[in-house]
Amino acid sequence: MSEPAVTALYKLVEKKLKSHAQWLDNYQGERADFSLLDLTSFDFKRLNLRGAKFTGATLCKSVLVAADLREADLFTVDLRNADLTGADLSKCDLRGASLRGAVFNYANLEDADLRDGTLLVADKFKGLAIRSHRHDTDGLPLADLAGVNLTGARLSGATIVQTDLTGASLAGANLSNADLHKSNLADVDLTGADLSNANFTGATFCGAVFNGANVRGCNFENAELASADLDDVDLSEAKLDGAKMVRELSELEVDIRKILRDHAAWIASFGDQGSRADLSGMDFSRVDFRGFNLRGARAQATNFTGANLAAVELTMADLSNAVLTNVNLTSAEMSGVNLQSADLNGANLRNANLGPTELRDKGGDLTHRSWPTNLNGATFRDANLDGTNLRKANLTDADLRGTRLDNAKLREADMTNALVDEA
Structure with missing residues (x-):
C-alpha cells in the first residue's frame, strides 16, 4: 500500500x-463500520469498540490488548497473529473468523459465537480450528487460550486440537460434538457445560472441574482424568477405553489408610506416638489423597503421576526425586517441602504455598526461624504455577521452561542457573 x-x-x-x-x-x-478494510498491524489497544462492525476485515497482527469489543461484529474477520490479551469479546460474533496465531490470554469470550471458524490447517475440518499448542506443522505460532473466559460460549462442532486451555472458564459452554483431542484442559472450569459427543481423546484434565457437566457420548479414550473433579458426574455413556482414572485405595499394595493414621498420631504427638509415614519408592499414581495429612512425610522417589493432592497438607514433606507429573496440587500447603530433583512436568500448582515454613518447638511456639522450600534441580516443564507462593524458594538449576508463572510470588527466590523461557 x-x-x-x-x-x-x-x-x-x-x-x-x-x-x-x-x-x-x-x-x-455513527456506529463504526470497518467492514472489508485492511487494518493489518493497527493499534486498537484499550479502545472502546463495543458494537463496532468488522465484517470481513483484516486485522492480522493488530493490537487489541484490553480492547472493549463487546457485541462487536467480527464475522469472517482475519485475526491471524493478533494480540487480544485481556480483551472483552463477550457476546461477539466470531463465526468464520481466522484465529491462527492469535493470543487470547485472559480475554473474555463469554457468550461469544465461535461456530464455523475458518480452519488453520486442513479444509476438511468444520468449525473453529485452533490447532496445535504453540506451533503447527509449518512452524507458525497458533492460538493460546490459557486463562480465557469462555463462559457460556457456543463452541458446538468446534475443532480445538492440541490447544492450551489451562485455567480457562468453560462453565455453561456448549461444546457438543467439538474436537479437543490432545488439548490441555488443566484447571478448566466445565461446570454445567454441554460436552455431549465431544472428542477428548488423549486430553489432560489435571484439576479440571466437571460439576453438572453433560458428558453423554464423550470420548475420553487415553485421557488423563485421575486428578479431575468428577464427583456426581455420570460417565456411564462416555467412552473411557485407556483413560487414566482414579485408583481405589483398596487396589494399593499397602494399607495407606493405616500408614496415614499412624502418621497423624506422629504429627499430633510431635513424634512421641505413631510413626512417620515413609512412602519412598512406592507407586501412588492416580491416587486421590484429598483429605489426608502428609505433613512431614517421607516420599523420596515416590511415583505420584496423575495423583490428586489438591489442598493436601505437605509442609516439610520430603519429596526429593519424586515423580509428580500431571499431579493436581492446587491450593496445596507445601511450605518447606523438599522437592529436590523432583519431576513436576505438567503439574498444576495453582495457588499452592511453597514459601518458607516457620519453625515451632514442641510446645507449638515459634522459634523465629524458617525453612525454605527446596526446588533445586526440579523440572516444571509446562506446569501451572499461577498464583503459587515461591517466596524464598530455592529454584537453583530448576527447569521452568514452558511454565505458566502468572501472578507467581517469587520474592527473594533463588533462581541461579534456572532455565526459563526468553521474553
Whole structure:
C-alpha cells in the first residue's frame, strides 16, 4: 500500500473512531463500520469498540490488548497473529473468523459465537480450528487460550486440537460434538457445560472441574482424568477405553489408610506416638489423597503421576526425586517441602504455598526461624504455577521452561542457573 493510501486509511479509521465514540456516548455519531478494510498491524489497544462492525476485515497482527469489543461484529474477520490479551469479546460474533496465531490470554469470550471458524490447517475440518499448542506443522505460532473466559460460549462442532486451555472458564459452554483431542484442559472450569459427543481423546484434565457437566457420548479414550473433579458426574455413556482414572485405595499394595493414621498420631504427638509415614519408592499414581495429612512425610522417589493432592497438607514433606507429573496440587500447603530433583512436568500448582515454613518447638511456639522450600534441580516443564507462593524458594538449576508463572510470588527466590523461557 502506497504511503498516501496508508495516510488516507489512518485518517479514515480515526474519523470512524471519533464518530463511534459519540455514538456510544449519546448516539449522535455513527456506529463504526470497518467492514472489508485492511487494518493489518493497527493499534486498537484499550479502545472502546463495543458494537463496532468488522465484517470481513483484516486485522492480522493488530493490537487489541484490553480492547472493549463487546457485541462487536467480527464475522469472517482475519485475526491471524493478533494480540487480544485481556480483551472483552463477550457476546461477539466470531463465526468464520481466522484465529491462527492469535493470543487470547485472559480475554473474555463469554457468550461469544465461535461456530464455523475458518480452519488453520486442513479444509476438511468444520468449525473453529485452533490447532496445535504453540506451533503447527509449518512452524507458525497458533492460538493460546490459557486463562480465557469462555463462559457460556457456543463452541458446538468446534475443532480445538492440541490447544492450551489451562485455567480457562468453560462453565455453561456448549461444546457438543467439538474436537479437543490432545488439548490441555488443566484447571478448566466445565461446570454445567454441554460436552455431549465431544472428542477428548488423549486430553489432560489435571484439576479440571466437571460439576453438572453433560458428558453423554464423550470420548475420553487415553485421557488423563485421575486428578479431575468428577464427583456426581455420570460417565456411564462416555467412552473411557485407556483413560487414566482414579485408583481405589483398596487396589494399593499397602494399607495407606493405616500408614496415614499412624502418621497423624506422629504429627499430633510431635513424634512421641505413631510413626512417620515413609512412602519412598512406592507407586501412588492416580491416587486421590484429598483429605489426608502428609505433613512431614517421607516420599523420596515416590511415583505420584496423575495423583490428586489438591489442598493436601505437605509442609516439610520430603519429596526429593519424586515423580509428580500431571499431579493436581492446587491450593496445596507445601511450605518447606523438599522437592529436590523432583519431576513436576505438567503439574498444576495453582495457588499452592511453597514459601518458607516457620519453625515451632514442641510446645507449638515459634522459634523465629524458617525453612525454605527446596526446588533445586526440579523440572516444571509446562506446569501451572499461577498464583503459587515461591517466596524464598530455592529454584537453583530448576527447569521452568514452558511454565505458566502468572501472578507467581517469587520474592527473594533463588533462581541461579534456572532455565526459563526468553521474553
